[in-house]
Amino acid sequence: MAEEAFRRVFRKHPAGVAIVTAAGEGGPVGFTATSLASLSSAPPLVSFGVGRRASSWATVCAAEFVAVHLLETDQQQLATVFARSGADRFAPPTSWRTGPHGVPLLDDVTAVMVCRKVYDLPAGDHTLVIGQPVYAREGAAARPLVYLDGRYGSVSR
Numbered sequence: 001m002a003e004e005a006f007r008r009v010f011r012k013h014p015a016g017v018a019i020v021t022a023a024g025e026g027g028p029v030g031f032t033a034t035s036l037a038s039l040s041s042a043p044p045l046v047s048f049g050v051g052r053r054a055s056s057w058a059t060v061c062a063a064e065f066v067a068v069h070l071l072e073t074d075q076q077q078l079a080t081v082f083a084r085s086g087a088d089r090f091a092p093p094t095s096w097r098t099g100p101h102g103v104p105l106l107d108d109v110t111a112v113m114v115c116r117k118v119y120d121l122p123a124g125d126h127t128l129v130i131g132q133p134v135y136a137r138e139g140a141a142a143r144p145l146v147y148l149d150g151r152y153g154s155v156s157r
Contacts, residue, residue: 018069070111
């Protein structure tokens, strides 16, 4: 299958929007991910992909811990900032603090999990990361942010 055909097909598949963050020697890094998946409940495991050309790739792959943040529909701007190449993602108005294991945690998200990385797997132009949550925090119930057909949206409950 051609790359463009593959992309067209997946534009029809709605995906939840998350931001992954990690601490590095040069400061915090992060990126917007639509590849987040629950892999196992016993033990709890999650996965996400990070592009090998992403500015955060090396730091995420070297990190022992990462944070996975679930976003709500009114956080489209935050998702856009973390998706934009060259953006200062942790500058105001982004609100964040250092959390468990030194991982940067974004404030006011629907939920966040700090995960110990257990595996990195080369996967085409990405690296598949598998993590085991060691800390979780849930915010108030919200309408989740989703990505479909090149645009952000939400789902109703």
